[in-house]
Amino acid sequence: MRRILTAAVLAAGTALGFAGPAFATDLEVTHWWTSGGEAAAVAELAKAFDATGNKWVDGAIAGSGGTARPIMISRITGGDPMGATQFNHGRQAEELVQAGLMRDLTDIATKGKWTDVVRPKGLLDSCTIDGKIYCVPVNIHSWQWLWLSNDAFAKAGVAVPKTWDEYVAAAPALEKAGIVPLAVGGQPWQSAGAFDVLLLAVGGTDAFLKVYKDKDGAFAGGSEIAKVFKAADDARKMSKGTNVQDWNQATNMVITGKAGGQIMGDWAQGEFQVAGKVAGKDYTCLPGLGMNSALATAGDAFYFPLLKDADKAKAQEVLAETLLDPKTQVAFNLKKGSLPVRGDVDLAAANDCMKKGLDILAKGDVIPWTDQLLSQDTQKQKEDLFSEFFAKPDLTVDEAQKRFAGIISSAD
Amino acid sequence: MRHFTMSSAARRPSRLFRNFSAKIASVPMILTALVVFVGGTLWTVLYSFTNSRLLPRLNFVGLDQYERLWATPRWLVSIENLAIYGILSLIFSLVIGFVLAALLDQKIRFEDTLRTIFLYPFALSFVVTGVVWQWLLNPDFGVQAVVRSLGWESFAFDPLYNSSIVIYGVLIAALWQGTGFVMCLMLAGLRGIDEDIWKAARVDGIPAWRTYLFIVLPMMRPVLVTTLVIIAAGIVKVYDLVVAQTSGGPGIASEVPAKYVYDYMFFAQNLGQGFAASTMMLLSVAIVIVPWAYLEFGRRR
Incomplete structure (x- = not known):
């Protein structure tokens, strides 16, 4: 059984190797979304990223953020960084940024006009340290x-x-x-x-x-x-x-x-x-x-560790753009039950409670949450x-x- | 004269090079002990005087971390729990283990079977033990539900949901897991006692319980010391059982020091605080071990 599996994986690998475009790069993404709905949501992100010709290598860590974050942090500080990783935006990755281990995304953000599309305005602030942007917010979760x-x-x-x-x-x-x-x-x-x-x-x-x-x-x-x-x-x-x-x-x-x-x-x-x-x-x-x-505008965001490999660095840029893509935002957030970070997307499929939330966001009645403060x-x-x-x-x-x-x- | 100097010159290198290959072979272990254990310990103690957060950094703040530690209710609860858990589990596992061993030692039938049954829980990890006892002590599914379904409606037994007795719930699980092993050690000790001692005691007309208490037990000293060290080491490092059984709850009622260290180092991203707590754990172990070692090894010299 094991041998058959290995053979199958090898075959699949070779097939992909031949079929994929020349610039396809594997990018490992770690996160702690493992429950049914969460896994379905993250699959949408993977699908969108794979569609760009790169390959999403899923690094799910079970046991919720409390268990996952120490693992992620020790990988980054220990010199074995992944391509991208989830954190709650705010101060969880603050010291990693200050230690120069995370990638500055300001250029990509300027190109993608993130300051204009990301709503509410305060959201991007929690990704910003010393005027530079270090993370891509993907959703808004509110506690209240x-x-x-x-x-x-x-x-x-x-x-x-x-x-x-x-x-x-x-x-x-x-x-x-x-x-x-x-x-x-x-x-x-x-x-x-x-x-x-x-x-x-x-x-x-x-x-x-x-x-x-x-x-x-x-x-x-x-x-x-x-x-x-x-x-x-x-x-x-x-x-x-x-x-x-x-x-x-x-x-x-x-x-x-x-x-x-x-x-x-x-x-x-x-x-x-x-x-x-x-x-x-x-x-x-x-x-x-x-x-x-x-x-409150707490939620999840992706951070990108500083990588030496130029191909992977390129793939990080692609992933950062993909995460904020309007289509990805809708697909992901509908499955996740959270609110999108862009105001210009259509969420007709949202239920009553989500609509109440969207209304409040549209009014701009938002505050930062304790993760950020x-x-x-x-x-x-x-x-x-x-x-x-x-x-x-x-x-x-x-x-x-x-x-x-x-x-x-x-x-x- | 010349002969003497030659031989002493020849002897000196021979002492250093005696069992040379054995010494070479132990170098990695010595290095591991020095670098990993001693080095790691010193490093931890040093950084416990800093305000390191997520990453270690040498920014000394004196005793601040220790002051905060001893002002933290959760740490005080942890220490209290460790004391209750430690003293009781030491007493009960030794007493129960010894009594079980003495009973098994009466040349009974099915001794092997019984020994296997008693030892079996020891084959389970603390995590499994914790989960099993979490279910057994759950008022809606476990012991309480069973007794109530038998007709005793007012029966209440929910230690894991009562802050003031939760640590005893943890203790029950630990004893269930550990006493079988203590029993086996004790049984080995009892088997090591010469038959003739028993015969002599019987001739002198000493009752069996007195023989056990005043003759056999003192003779089992080496086994007792080994058992004591094994139990004590298990007590100080208790962590996984609590995590699996109660996760420190209800509230912070069943927290233990090792869990405080882990939580503050990794969840709270405050290495300095975690290091201070682990240094205190080391210190408390040293306070127990050093006088004991002094008595034990100092006397022999």
Whole structure:
């Protein structure tokens, strides 16, 4: 069997070698998109790149970004760089850029008029370090969504809430019906993310930016943020009994009506789609928890390590152009459930929730997200704090806020 | 006189070149030990005084990383967990292992079969052990669900979802995995005890439990020391079991130091902080090992 496979691979290789154009170059691309919908989306990118006559060598790393990033980074710093690699745009690759390991894409960006086509404007800023562009954003993912199960609320005999406050008020009725009001999975990034969303929704855009952009520790310990911690305390009480780890298991609780709702990014939408649920009928989505509709422009981007091989460097340019191509953008983002980074593409096939997101983007009501504003170090400290906060009822709100203020004042 | 000088001159090179090929052969190992272990350790300690983030850089900040480390709740929880886990797993694996070995040593039938059964969990990696016990201790599928389905509706046993007892859930899995191995070591030790000792004890009318406790155990000292070192090494480096079973949760209730080091070096991209934590781990091992080694080897001299 093995021999047959080897023979087949060899034959395929030779066939390609003869068939392909003379300038075909293999380019290894690493990423952590391994779930069903994600793999389908990345296949669209590979198809588009192969169509240019080059060859996409897929380097998927399973186990989500936390596992994949250390591998990618050690390959780049260890002198075995790949052709291109995914990171969340923002500060994850900042030091690699500063160490001169990443390729400056400014020329390609100027040629492709990226500053004109990429929307919203701030998006390209998170790829820019010292005035030079180092990455190609491919999609926009926003965290600020509340997903609600219409069935669960029907069963509890209350109307589907339209704001966070209504939701909190409905929690006792849900509990009485044996439903967990709010599903929060055990992975640390979920509780930290939920808090950030609450901060933006309850505290407002200004408060969010004052804490995470200006890193104002005194403000983070003040009365305005105390309101947010009060909301987080509600969320903590509502999430009791979730007993699952992964975000998609938590989403599944909402899909099956075991939980009333979940605060999760727009990637959760893929799970509802796979389960055959219809937005508006089976589930309801509230951007910004129905309080503050500003969406954050986090997401994924491709970075290109500096390579010596001239052919590969040429192929990198082709890939960078391909990723921003309008057709690729539509095909990729429809499968991924994320929003495209170009404003001039047609997304007629988008569902209700995606359309809500597109409207907000079109209005330009966007802010940068924590991936862009904070270092990974600060992010991790925040995760530690909020995973403890959500799991440990005897950690008081005051104590948690004090620690939060401490993290913010030492943040970078 | 001349004869003497000649012979001493001839002897000196011979000492250096004695077993020359063996010395040559051990050079790679010595180099590995010096460069990789000692060198790596020194490098880590040195960089723990810097503010290295994703990439190591020599920008010294004094004891800042250590101050931050000891002010971090997660690190303190990790240390506390390691202490609870360490002391209890040391005691329980030694006691259970020894009792099982003593029971198996009663010339019972099916000893081989039983030994295989007890040793079997040791053949599993910590990751598999962790996943198995994650399921067993899950309130919706595991022990709690089974007991409840038998009719005891109010039965509650969900250590992995209760911050205050989660570390004991991890301990159960570790004991399940490790005691079989301790038992085998102990059994080997018991088999090494001369039959005549038992006969003499029986003639003197000493009850079996006293013979075990006061005669056999002291004679098993070498086995006990080996076992102790193996268990202790396993305790300090515990990481994979926690990752597989609880990923440090709920919250940060089952975090351990090794996981802190990994998370801060790779997830948080803060090498300095990770190095400071690993230096503290080294220091704590040294605090235990050095006095012990001094007693153990100093006495013999």
